[in-house]
Amino acid sequence: MWSKLTVNMKKLTVTKDKIEEDLAELGGRSLIAQYMIKRIPPQCDPLGSQNRVVICTGLFAGTKLTTAHRLSIGSKSPLTGGIKESNSGGNAAYQMANQGIKMIEVLDVPEESGLWILHIGADGNATLKDAAIYKGVNNYEFAEAMKETYGDNCAVISIGCAGERLYKNASIQITEFKSGHPSRAAARGGIAAVLGSKGLKAVVIEEPSEKFKVTYADETKFKEVCLQLNKVIAEGAKTDPFSIIGTVATTDISGASGILPVDNFSGKFFGDYEKVGAQAFLDKLKSGGGKNKISCQPGCVVHCSNCYNDPNGNYITSGFEYETIALFGPNCHISDLDAIARMDRLCDDIGVDTMETANSIAVCMDAGKIEWGDIPAVMGLLNELKEGTEFGNLLGQGCEAVGLHLGCKRIPVVKHQSMAGYDPRNTKGTGITYATSPMGADHTAGLTMGRAFDDAGRTGQAYASGKLQVAMCFADSMMCLFAFAHAVPVLPLLGELMAALYGGTSDFTRVATMGVTTLLTERGYNQMAGMTAKDDRLPEFFYTDRSPATGSVFDINDLELEVLFDF
Amino acid sequence: MITNYDVFVPALMGSGASLRVGMKARALGCRKVLVVHDQGLKDVGIADIIIENIQAAGIETVVFGNVLADPPDILVEEVAELARNEKIDGIVAVGGGSSIDTAKGVNTLINNPPPILQYFGYRTDLKPGVPMIFIPTTSGTGSEVTNMAVISCTSRGNKDSVMGPHCLGTLALIDPDLTLGLPAKMTAATGIDALAHAVECMTGGQVNPLSDALAKEAIRDIVKWLPIAYKDGSNLEAREKMINASMFAGMAFSNALVHLGHSIGHSLGATFHIPHGLACALVLPEVIEYSAKSEWKNVAMICECFGEKVQEDATWEEIGALANKLLREFIKSVDIPNMKELGFDLEKVIAIAPMVTGDAGFAIAPYRITAAKVASMLQAAFDA
Numbered sequence: 004m005w006s007k008l009t010v011n012m013k014k015l016t017v018t019k020d021k022i023e024e025d026l027a028e029l030g031g032r033s034l035i036a037q038y039m040i041k042r043i044p045p046q047c048d049p050l051g052s053q054n055r056v057v058i059c060t061g062l063f064a065g066t067k068l069t070t071a072h073r074l075s076i077g078s079k080s081p082l083t084g085g086i087k088e089s090n091s092g093g094n095a096a097y098q099m100a101n102q103g104i105k106m107i108e109v110l111d112v113p114e115e116s117g118l119w120i121l122h123i124g125a126d127g128n129a130t131l132k133d134a135a136i137y138k139g140v141n142n143y144e145f146a147e148a149m150k151e152t153y154g155d156n157c158a159v160i161s162i163g164c165a166g167e168r169l170y171k172n173a174s175i176q177i178t179e180f181k182s183g184h185p186s187r188a189a190a191r192g193g194i195a196a197v198l199g200s201k202g203l204k205a206v207v208i209e210e211p212s213e214k215f216k217v218t219y220a221d222e223t224k225f226k227e228v229c230l231q232l233n234k235v236i237a238e239g240a241k242t243d244p245f246s247i248i249g250t251v252a253t254t255d256i257s258g259a260s261g262i263l264p265v266d267n268f269s270g271k272f273f274g275d276y277e278k279v280g281a282q283a284f285l286d287k288l289k290s291g292g293g294k295n296k297i298s299c300q301p302g303c304v305v306h307c308s309n310c311y312n313d314p315n316g317n318y319i320t321s322g323f324e325y326e327t328i329a330l331f332g333p334n335c336h337i338s339d340l341d342a343i344a345r346m347d348r349l350c351d352d353i354g355v356d357t358m359e360t361a362n363s364i365a366v367c368m369d370a371g372k373i374e375w376g377d378i379p380a381v382m383g384l385l386n387e388l389k390e391g392t393e394f395g396n397l398l399g400q401g402c403e404a405v406g407l408h409l410g411c412k413r414i415p416v417v418k419h420q421s422m423a424g425y426d427p428r429n430t431k432g433t434g435i436t437y438a439t440s441p442m443g444a445d446h447t448a449g450l451t452m453g454r455a456f457d458d459a460g461r462t463g464q465a466y467a468s469g470k471l472q473v474a475m476c477f478a479d480s481m482m483c484l485f486a487f488a489h490a491v492p493v494l495p496l497l498g499e500l501m502a503a504l505y506g507g508t509s510d511f512t513r514v515a516t517m518g519v520t521t522l523l524t525e526r527g528y529n530q531m532a533g534m535t536a537k538d539d540r541l542p543e544f545f546y547t548d549r550s551p552a553t554g555s556v557f558d559i560n561d562l563e564l565e566v567l568f569d570f
Numbered sequence: 571m572i573t574n575y576d577v578f579v580p581a582l583m584g585s586g587a588s589l590r591v592g593m594k595a596r597a598l599g600c601r602k603v604l605v606v607h608d609q610g611l612k613d614v615g616i617a618d619i620i621i622e623n624i625q626a627a628g629i630e631t632v633v634f635g636n637v638l639a640d641p642p643d644i645l646v647e648e649v650a651e652l653a654r655n656e657k658i659d660g661i662v663a664v665g666g667g668s669s670i671d672t673a674k675g676v677n678t679l680i681n682n683p684p685p686i687l688q689y690f691g692y693r694t695d696l697k698p699g700v701p702m703i704f705i706p707t708t709s710g711t712g713s714e715v716t717n718m719a720v721i722s723c724t725s726r727g728n729k730d731s732v733m734g735p736h737c738l739g740t741l742a743l744i745d746p747d748l749t750l751g752l753p754a755k756m757t758a759a760t761g762i763d764a765l766a767h768a769v770e771c772m773t774g775g776q777v778n779p780l781s782d783a784l785a786k787e788a789i790r791d792i793v794k795w796l797p798i799a800y801k802d803g804s805n806l807e808a809r810e811k812m813i814n815a816s817m818f819a820g821m822a823f824s825n826a827l828v829h830l831g832h833s834i835g836h837s838l839g840a841t842f843h844i845p846h847g848l849a850c851a852l853v854l855p856e857v858i859e860y861s862a863k864s865e866w867k868n869v870a871m872i873c874e875c876f877g878e879k880v881q882e883d884a885t886w887e888e889i890g891a892l893a894n895k896l897l898r899e900f901i902k903s904v905d906i907p908n909m910k911e912l913g914f915d916l917e918k919v920i921a922i923a924p925m926v927t928g929d930a931g932f933a934i935a936p937y938r939i940t941a942a943k944v945a946s947m948l949q950a951a952f953d954a
Contacts, residue, residue: 456692459572462776462827466933554572562864566938 004218005105008129010121012201013052013111017121017129022105028505030062032088032479033517034106035077036524039086042108045531049081050169050200056109058160058206062481063504064100065217066225069233070483072096072300074160074177080192082171082359082401083418083443085529089194090479092299092308092322093177093187098158098208102127103215113202118167122153125209134204139164141352141389142176142185149207150183161185161205163354166195168391170399172359173199176351179299179308179321186322187299190356191445192420193401220506228499232490237304239489244281245307246485249295250325253424254280257329261429261459261552262452264334266375267365268415270428270550278338279328287340292316305485311344320348326446329424330361335368336376346385353389355399360388362402362421370409413544418443418534425452427541428550428557432464435559436472439539439567441525447484449475459555465563477518519570526568539564573778576825579704579715581742581817585806588705588745591620591662592627598701598740600660602630604653606673607664608637614751616707620664632656634672637665640729640839640846641672642722643686650679650686661702664748666760667711667720667846670704674719674737677702682736687723691930692733701740707748709799709812710760710847712767712820714742722840729836731930744817746810754800756845758904761796761812763847764788766835766854767819769897771826772868773861774934781826782868784818789875791815793900800904830939831857833929834948837922842914851906855897855954856947862890864936869893876900898954910953919952920945 005022025041026034038057047053056078063071074096080087099105102123113119118134137145141163149159158178165173173195176185189195198204219225244252257263258276265273277283288295291312298306299322310321323344331343350357364381367373373380387395397408402421406414415422420443427434432451440448449471455463478487481497490497495511502509529538545557582590595603603624611617612635621631634649653661653676663673677699678689689696704714713719718733752760768785771777791811799808834857835850842849862869866886873880873889876896880889909919923945926932 456776457574460776461571462774463933464775465938466935469938558571560864560937563937569938569940 006103007106007108008104010107010109010131010203011111012109012113012119012203015113015119015131017131019129026106029517030060030064030105030480031073031075031090032476033521034059034480035075035088036086036521036528039077039079040524040528043079045079045528046533047079049079049084049197052112054079054197056194056197056201057106058109059106060096060099063500064096064105065215066229066504067233067302068229068482068500069236069302069304070300070486071481072100073479073483074099074189075479076175076189076194078194078197079532080194081169081196082193083420085418085443085532085534086441086525087192087194088442088479089175089189089191091175091177091187091189092179092483093158094180094300095158095160095177095206095208097180097301098210101214102208102211107206109198109201109203112200117202118204119202120204121206123206123208125212127211137204139167142354143352145205146178146183146185149205153207153209155183156210158208159185159205161354162195162198163352164389164391165354165399166199167204168396168399169196169199170355171196171401172355172363172399174354174356176354180301182310182321184321186320186351188351188356190358191442195354217504219504221503225500225503228496228503232493232496232500233304235493236486236489240305243305243489246296246305248281248285249307249309251284251323251328252281253325254328256453257425258333261550262425263329264422264424264426266336267334267369267413268422268426269413270426270548270552272552273333275338276333279332279340279343283340287311290314297321303483303486305483307485313341319344320351323347326424327357327361330358330365331381334361334365334424335381337378337381339378342378346381349385349389355388358423359401359421360385360398362415363398363405366402366406366411366414367409369413370406370411372409414542416444417541418538420444425450426550427545428459428555429553430458431455431461431557431559432468434541434545434557435465435468435564435567438541439468439564440472441522441529447475447479448472459553461559464559465567469567473515473518473522476521477514480517480521522568523570536565574825575778575780577821578717578824579739579742581715581744583744583814583817585747585810586745587743588620588748589623591703591705591743592623592625592629594741594743595624595629595660595662595703596627598660600629600701602632602656602658603660603662604656604658604676605631605633605662605664606637606649606669606676607635608669609635611665611707616748617664620662620705624662632658637669637672639668640720640722641668641675642724643675644724646672646675646686646721647679647684650676650684653680658700660700662705663702664705664707666706666708667713670706670711670713671719671721673702673704675721675732678732678736686721686732687725687730689732690730693736694734696734696736699736703741703743704739705743705745705748706813706816708752708756708760709749709809709816710763712764712816712823714739714744715817715820716824720836728840728925728929742817744813746806746813749809749813750804750806752803754803757803758796758800758906759845759847759851760816761792761799762851762901762904762906764812764816764819765792765796766831766850767823767828768792769854769858769872770828770831771819771823772872773858773865773936774827774829775936776826776934777868778825781822782871784822785826786871786875788815788819788822789872793876797903827931827934829931829934829936830860830926833926833931834944836929836931837925840925841918841922842912844912848906851901852909853947853951854901855894856951858897859890859894860939860947861936862886862893866890908954909951916949916952919948923948
């Protein structure tokens with residue numbers, strides 16, 4: 004039986020119980036939705052005592068299903084004011100599963116300010132340890148210190164100075180499998196600030212001396228179906244650019260089609276997109292002795308991660324992704340991969356979402372605070388964020404706060420969260436996802452690029468977005484969506500896998516229903532938190548300002564958005 | 571809005587045009603063509619005329635004369651194997667939508683391994699096939715000028731489509747003479763299919779000015795000439811107008827695509843085994859009424875093509891109701907029965923609603939509609 008840890012930050016206690024029945028057959032995003040709607044008041048102050056943080060594993064944690072060890076973190080978001088599930092790779096969910104822990108709930112706030120670490124030892128004992136000495140210590144230094152204390156295999160979930168300062172763009176960083184670099188992030192929505200408000204600096208999980216054993220309804224059947232799925236996914240990965248190159252491969256497609264955001268979502272074409280494209284990236288890896296095809300969690304066959312060095316072979320960053328490259332790159336009129344890698348490193352270190360931060364910087368450029376493409380100026384602003392200067396604190400409040408403060412006309416946010424690396428005029432289905440996802444402008448909620456008839460056309464876009472948003476809800480409950488993409492031709496196997504593990508029907512409807520239920524629960528939560536149909540729209544400029552690259556505007560009518568979730 | 575104007579297939583139009591098939595195939599460089607038709611065309615003598623014409627041009631023929639309605643994937647795969655073994659270098663399809671769609675399916679598999687179900691959907695990455703000449707013998711399908719083929723999937727029990735360059739004819743020969751012998755019932759059902767193409771592609775998510783222009787002209791001609799062709803099959807002028815309207819509607823929906831009415835049609839066809847044109851007509855008025863909520867301007871235009879003036883201050887509900895009435899009256903005027911008259915069971919009809927929402931065409935509907943609402947449309951149309 005899986006257990007849950009309850010960490011009460013007011014009482015400074017940790018208790019271990021069996022997982023509640025209503026959550027036992029859920030995982031990841033689906034678990035967080037059901038947890039939150041019942042246990043976190045939608046109208047609560049995100050940084051107050053009533054908000055909670057839930058850290059959980061996916062439906063197939065502890066099994067051999069490839070990428071079964073995504074880590075989901077949920078809370079009421081200080082950035083969006085709504086429900087938030089942010090998930091990440093890394094080794095933390097794997098070690099949680101080894102410990103037999105399905106979920107950690109963090110309750111309340113301390114009576115007096117302080118900083119603590121939740122430590123889960125090799126013997127399975129979980130305790131809160133005083134972490135005052137780590138105040139202001141950022142993620143790379145912190146992860147290194149934990150490794151020294153608890154060994155190379157320990158998993159670290161931590162916040163940097165940004166989370167401690169309650170920045171709304173603060174990310175939770177998770178150590179990567181093998182390297183132990185804190186370069187995997189539950190980045191979006193500022194949940195790190197909620198941990199900051201609770202004084203929880205980190206969760207450190209040691210490898211247990213005895214590994215937890217999963218109980219199966221039908222272990223033989225599970226192994227058979229799991230093997231079949233893993234084979235299909237591994238076969239698909241063989242020709243997957245994410246697998247062969249990395250997510251940076253997206254640049255070549257998005258750059259050529261005007262989907263790549265340029266100069267603060269101006270909709271322009273970026274002539275130099277190949278400088279931040281797949282070949283340039285591979286050349287840089289070669290010359291700096293970096294590496295791609297790295298698995299961020301044990302047993303992943305997609306291995307989209309990487310290790311990026313400077314030209315002298317010194318490590319800069321890892322888990323260097325398309326979104327970061329697009330938004331710190333062309334969206335800030337920058338095409339220098341080494342410089343973008345340094346920005347990524349700084350963000351990971353202090354613990355901020357690279358997307359929210361890069362969009363804030365682009366807004367600064369658009370408003371004339373710094374020049375387009377000025378790399379030293381960008382590093383200067385990032386250092387202000389790190390140092391916590393007055394403007395640095397403003398940057399920490401997210402793109403919308405910065406844009407409003409500077410009077411910027413284009414502020415690319417939905418539900419107060421800024422957009423990922425896709426211009427919604429030129430991938431309209433993704434724009435529909437941005438508009439309607441309960442998560443805010445989130446590409447992982449349903450990226451339709453390449454899936455509708457014409458990315459910049461209207462046909463089939465709402466349909467594609469709607470389908471994907473449901474699919475992402477169940478994918479985010481069980482595995483990494485890059486592996487999920489290859490499982491699509493054999494989706495019914497997921498129903499069989501559920502039945503073999505949990506018992507009950509093997510009908511795929513079970514999986515699809517979980518997706519729909521999750522999405523509707525999240526929307527219900529947001530409605531109770533005060534969101535209305537107005538929150539399901541893109542900023543006006545996408546409807547009125549043409550993308551000069553394609554001549555396209557976001558011309559999806561309100562009716563299509565309003566009926567998207569009629570099931 | 572930025573849109574594509576797709577004019578896919580060159581066509582040769584006019585009484586007697588089919589007699590150029592041999593010459594045209596020769597000009598395309600063909601030496602050995604697969605001729606695809608159904609038994610009915612053999613019986614009325616059309617198939618032999620076409621085959622002899624091809625052979626007279628010095629081209630060898632391999633004949634497949636057993637096309638089935640709603641071509642099943644396994645049959646398509648069988649014919650494709652024949653085509654590969656015979657090393658044909660061209661395909662001539664003569665007949666209705668089933669013959670032409672069979673040819674398209676075969677062409678998909680000429681240089682791509684079976685099964686065909688792996689190629690469902692719009693694909694641009696497949697290996698090209700061989701030149702194809704299409705000769706329609708009904709005025710309805712429009713398939714001769716579209717880039718898609720509807721195939722019955724035997725393993726899944728539904729209909730799906732292959733779409734893309736591999737489904738494009740090299741030439742269409744539009745010869746009204748070949749439709750003169752079409753029985754009245756078939757004339758009505760295929761004519762209503764063409765009407766369904768035209769009105770649906772004016773109300774989907776991908777309308778453009780070209781599709782609108784073609785569709786409006788098609789509707790006007792169908793409204794005027796279908797009742798005449800239905801009553802007097804030998805009226806060549808009516809036949810010519812109808813085959814032209816059918817092609818226009820086909821060109822229109824190549825640009826704008828069809829949506830919910832066809833999703834319902836495919837599901838009814840798969841469940842009750844009725845001809846495609848009839849299946850698409852059964853709930854068409856209700857579908858266009860539903861579309862009016864977002865596409866009221868074009869629905870008003872459809873009413874005007876029926877010769878009905880729409881008040882400037884009409885609400886979308888009024889426009890939708892008017893379109894429903896006009897379409898229903900017209901469908902009845904050519905004696906197309908409703909579902910009750912066809913002897914369907916109401917419960918079984920309503921039960922297809924979830925299947926409708928799983929159909930490929932559902933993606934093109936102007937706005938999302940639930941299975942429950944589809945069910946209420948089916949109920950409303952049942953004895954309308």
